[in-house]
Amino acid sequence: MLPMAALVWASRSEGKQAFWDAVTSPQSVAALKLTVGAAFIVAVLNAVLGTVTAWVLVRDDFRGKSVINSIIDLPFALPTIVAGLTLLALYGPKSPIGIDIAFTRTAILAALMFVTLPFVVRTVQPVLTELDHEMEEAARSLGASELTTFRRVIFPNILPGILSGFALAFAKAVGEIGSLVIISGNLPYRTEVSSVFILGQIESGNPAGAAAVAVVLLVISFAILLVVGAIRHFTTRHDRA
Amino acid sequence: MRRYALRFVALFYLAAILIAPLGIVFYRTFEDGFAAAWEALSTPETIHAFKLTLIITAIAVPLNTVFGIICAIAIVRKRFPGKGLLNAFIDLPLALSPVVVGLSLFLLYGRTGWFGGFFERHDIQVLFALPAMIIATIFVSLPFVAREVVPTLREIGDEQEQAARTLGANGWQTFRRITLPSIRWAVIYGVILTTARCLGEYGAVAVVSGRIQGETETATLRVEERYDSFDLAGAYAIAIVLALIAIAVLLLMTLVKPREGTT
Numbered sequence: 001m002l003p004m005a006a007l008v009w010a011s012r013s014e015g016k017q018a019f020w021d022a023v024t025s026p027q028s029v030a031a032l033k034l035t036v037g038a039a040f041i042v043a044v045l046n047a048v049l050g051t052v053t054a055w056v057l058v059r060d061d062f063r064g065k066s067v068i069n070s071i072i073d074l075p076f077a078l079p080t081i082v083a084g085l086t087l088l089a090l091y092g093p094k095s096p097i098g099i100d101i102a103f104t105r106t107a108i109l110a111a112l113m114f115v116t117l118p119f120v121v122r123t124v125q126p127v128l129t130e131l132d133h134e135m136e137e138a139a140r141s142l143g144a145s146e147l148t149t150f151r152r153v154i155f156p157n158i159l160p161g162i163l164s165g166f167a168l169a170f171a172k173a174v175g176e177i178g179s180l181v182i183i184s185g186n187l188p189y190r191t192e193v194s195s196v197f198i199l200g201q202i203e204s205g206n207p208a209g210a211a212a213v214a215v216v217l218l219v220i221s222f223a224i225l226l227v228v229g230a231i232r233h234f235t236t237r238h239d240r241a
Numbered sequence: 242m243r244r245y246a247l248r249f250v251a252l253f254y255l256a257a258i259l260i261a262p263l264g265i266v267f268y269r270t271f272e273d274g275f276a277a278a279w280e281a282l283s284t285p286e287t288i289h290a291f292k293l294t295l296i297i298t299a300i301a302v303p304l305n306t307v308f309g310i311i312c313a314i315a316i317v318r319k320r321f322p323g324k325g326l327l328n329a330f331i332d333l334p335l336a337l338s339p340v341v342v343g344l345s346l347f348l349l350y351g352r353t354g355w356f357g358g359f360f361e362r363h364d365i366q367v368l369f370a371l372p373a374m375i376i377a378t379i380f381v382s383l384p385f386v387a388r389e390v391v392p393t394l395r396e397i398g399d400e401q402e403q404a405a406r407t408l409g410a411n412g413w414q415t416f417r418r419i420t421l422p423s424i425r426w427a428v429i430y431g432v433i434l435t436t437a438r439c440l441g442e443y444g445a446v447a448v449v450s451g452r453i454q455g456e457t458e459t460a461t462l463r464v465e466e467r468y469d470s471f472d473l474a475g476a477y478a479i480a481i482v483l484a485l486i487a488i489a490v491l492l493l494m495t496l497v498k499p500r501e502g503t504t
Contacts, residue, residue, distance in 0.1 A: 007345035049254050056251040060244060068252070070495040076434065077487035077494070079441025082463045082480040085468065086262035089269055089477070094263065112257050168335070175338025175497060178443035180470055195340040195444065202448055207348060216339040221336040228336075229329055230413065 007218065009082060015030040030189045031197040032216065038105070038193070042112040046169045047162050050120025057121070058128040061190055075117050080178030083114050087160035088183050103185030108193065116172050120165030128162040129153075146233035160235040164228050171224040246366035249473070263484065271479040279292065281467075281478040286455045296371070297412075297446075298439040299486045305435050309386025310428065317394040318402075334383045342380050343448025346373055352446070352450075359486070369451030374459070377445035382438040386431030391429040430497050437490045442485065 022028065057069055075083065086111055092102040101107045131154065139149045177195040184191040186200070194213055201210035270278050281287070315321070316328050334342065335355070350367045351357045360367045367373050405415045421428075443461040450457040458466065460479055467476035 007341070007348055031306050035445075046301070052247055053251040053254065056248050060248050062248065066495075068255065069299050070491055071259060072254065073494060074263075074487065075490055076488040077437040079439075079461050079464075079483045079487070081443045082266075082483045082487070085464065085480045086266045086484075087474060089265040090262040110258070115263075117255075117258060130333065150395050171336040175336070175341065177338065177447075178441075181443075181465060188488065195338045198338075198340045198344060199444075199447060202344060202347065207344070207351070210344055211348060214338075217338050217341050218333070221338070225329055225332055225336050228332075240490075 007214055018208065019212045019215075021215060022209040025209075027188050027192075028194070028197060028209075028213050030212070031192050031194045034105070034108070034192070035174055035194040036220075038108050038112060039153070039170050042109055042116055042173045043166050044168040045109075045113060046116055047122045047166045050117070050165060050169075051162055054121045054124040054128055058125060072118050072121050075115050080115055080176065081182065083181040084111055084179035086180070087111055087114060092183070102183060103187065103191060105191055107183045108153055108180060108183075108191060111183050112123045112176055115176055115179050116169035119169040119172065120162060123161040123165035123168070125156050127158050131157055160231050166229045167224050167228045167231070170234050174220055266477055266480060266484065270474070270481045273474065277474060278478040280449050281472070281475040282482065284475075286458065287460075287463055287475070287479060289455050291459045291481075293371075293374075293458070294440055295458040297375055297378050298436060300375050300380060301439045302432060302435050304380055305382055306386050306428065306432055308383070309431060309435075310390060310424075310448050312387040313394055313424075314416075316391055318399060331384050331387050334381050339377075339381050339442065340446030340448060342446035346377055346380070346445070350376075350498050368449060369453065371457070373449040374446050374457065377449050378439050378442050381442055381445050381451070382435045382459060385434040385438060386428060389427040389431035389434070390424050396421050397490045408494055426497055430494065433490055433497065437487060440486055454472035 016067050023032075053072070057065065057072075087101055087107070089098050090097070091107065091110060093100055101110065135147055135153050139153045140146075144152070175195060176193070177199065180186075180193055180196060181199075184193065184196070186192050188197075192200075194217060198210045198213050199219075201213070203208070312327065312331060316324065316331070347368065349356055350360065350373055352361065357368070364374075400418050402415050405419045410418070441461060442459075443465075446459055447462060447465075450459070450462065452458055452462050452464065452466065460483060464476050464479045464483070467473075467479065
């Protein structure tokens with residue numbers, strides 16, 4: 001807690017005006033826009049592909065499924081800097097398949113997809129596993145098509161899982177640094193995200209400016225935690241009723 | 242038909258993002274033979290970096306385990322003012338950027354920070370030294386044990402604990418003989434996740450360590466330093482060791498998980 005207080009205090013140490021100037025400088029605004037924009041795109045992609053993956057892992061059956069199931073957690077276990085380096089090896093200048101996206105915004109998306117991959121899968125998967133087959137069978141016997149069954153029976157059940165996975169992936173993507181320092185190239189205004197910008201500000205001896213942008217990230221993190229807490233609260237209350 | 246389409250989408254997604262890149266790194270590392278990779282690993286700086294990472298992990302993991310268990314018990318079993326707050330804040334390190342964590346420690350323990358003056362007067366180097374790196378690592382890996390233990394504690398309920406207490410067991414005996422055995426798989430799972438996070442920490446440590454080669458450079462920082470000095474082979478070799486540790490962690494997780502379900 002104390003470190004957070006020190007952070008907020010330091011960001012205000014040079015007055016409100018200095019704080020505002022640091023946050024609204026063109027470079028930090030560009031970084032913040034990129035960070036939030038990329039995080040949002042990645043979280044949306046994750047929500048869709050993560051749900052598909054969770055669905056395949058629960059409902060489908062094929063050889064090697066359990067291996068795939070364990071591999072999902074790899075981004076949690078792998079140091080993020082290693083994640084950045086691995087993506088660079090495949091999609092970088094020496095790419096064996098001829099795709100070179102190094103130091104572009106696409107590379108940022110790819111790195112963020114990698115590190116946030118498990119979130120939606122791991123929040124949707126348990127709900128899908130526990131979902132009562134009888135409900136679906138009932139819907140189908142009452143004449144609902146497969147799409148209608150999914151839309152009106154399955155989807156409402158897994159929606160809280162998708163949303164909290166989405167929020168967690170978004171939070172992780174906003175704060176991500178390790179995988180980005182290598183693959184993004186950190187070009188100001190182009191591929192520099194906020195966390196890399198903060199690191200640069202610290203290293204060039206401007207901790208107050210770094211603190212100002214950090215406070216913005218801190219506020220975003222708090223907001224996301226509140227949203228996740230609200231989703232959790234709502235769904236547990238739903239269960240009890 | 243749709244089933245195969247879905248399966249294809251899921252597997253292709255995993256292959257493109259996860260499996261193929263990792264395979265390529267393995268290939269690139271050993272492209273020039275095993276000896277070259279070994280040589281890159283056995284420089285004194287790299288060995289020191291791995292040692293440092295292990296020291297930090299060895300200190301952070303036990304502390305976080307004890308703290309995590311205490312927090313989980315407090316959240317599930319006790320009632321106290323500010324409980325909701327603790328419950329929310331325990332997740333903060335997961336949602337917060339590691340750089341922000343590093344920066345706040347930097348400001349707290351730096352020369353002009355609240356604690357900085359105190360340590361400077363007593364001639365204790367915190368920032369750009371081991372203590373700050375340990376604190377940063379503890380911070381970012383804080384929630385894992387508690388998050389694994391909380392749901393298990395909720396599920397087992399407290400009937401057995403109450404029974405133990407009516408039979409005359411004191412608090413510590415109840416914990417050691419009733420609570421701990423029933424949450425042990427959750428604790429082990431949490432410890433595995435904590436260890437992985439400690440070994441792989443980059444952002445927070447990058448801020449507070451000062452990255453002094455051979456002194457405060459951890460394995461992950463060393464990967465970046467090698468990459469920045471255009472020594473790709475060296476960077477890959479260290480990355481591979483870290484990746485192998487990650488895969489070992491993954492195997493351990495898979496071994497622990499099914500048992501968790503049966504107890």
